[in-house]
Amino acid sequence: MARKLQTIGFDADDTLWHNERFFKLTQDRFEELLSDYTDTSQLHDRLVAAEKRNIGQYGFGVKGFVLSMIETAIDVTDGAVPGHVIREILDAGQDMLAHPIELLPHARTTVTALSDTHRLVLITKGDLLHQERKLAQSGLGDLFDDVAIVSEKTVATYLTAFASHPGGTEAAMMVGNSMRSDVVPAVAAGAWGVFVPHALEWDLEKADPPKAPRYRSIADLGDLPALVDHIG
Structure with missing residues (x-):
């Protein structure tokens, strides 16, 4: 039978x-990077909103997350975010892609x-x-x-x-x-x-x-x- x-x-x-723990660690790093340039109290919600908007364009995963972080950084600083912060966001994405599987x-x-x-x-x-x-x-x-x-x-x-x-x-x-x-x-x-x-x-x-x-x-x-x- x-x-x-x-x-x-x-x-x-x-x-x-494990996967989400690396997104959480990177999001914490993202907030630290922007702490000198904007009020970070609403940063989590702004990033989630960007991710939601961008899923249809970028899909799921690290690359879309990084692009949403960059977009959010530009938006919350009215375009004043320094280039070195964008560079560090990109580096954080590279770290996520290279992280070993657990x-x-x-x-x-x-x-x-x-x-x-x-x-x-x-x-x-x-x-x-x-x-x-x-x-x-x-x-x-x-x-x-x-x-x-x-x-x-x-x-x-x-x-x-x-x-x-x-x-x-x-x-x-x-x-x-x-x-x-x-x-x-x-x-x-x-x-x-x-x-x-x-x-x-x-x-x-x-x-x-x-x-x-x-x-x-x-x-x-x-x-x-x-x-x-x-x-x-």
Whole structure:
């Protein structure tokens, strides 16, 4: 008898490895750089607003974040931001791109165990080259049967990502730390959606959990194999 669950999709950033902590550190550095030139009390909100405006143009990831920081620096200083501050913002972005991958607890053991029993798909947003590089550095790449690096995660994204795998979306699960991107649209597409909270949550990824029987939440990836076994 075929399993109810055939395919498991994983988000990457802040689900399998740390990511948001580097954005937070860089944002703190950004505020320090501008502290001599503007009131920084509203800087966080101004930067988030710039990121939200620019996603459609720049997409997700470090490069778009850096461009949004530069735009914000120019705007809040009325164009008076010094060139050396722009240079330091660019250097901060380079540091983010070069930062080594640090896996989250239970990521390797859980992905390894589930790769023996299910088809695994990595579904992640962000810059193509950077995400490919992070996956290669993680040492997890060979455990995935498929990889999809997308500009946005929608219902259509999950229908497409799971279509070529046994049972399609109905026999699939998506696991991730973003309620807005990993869980809500996956459940709406007909898959299971499993929320794995991370200590740091990007403002633009917040959403209410779906009121649906295929929604689940676990404390960390160490709880995932038992949930998968329970679903069958």
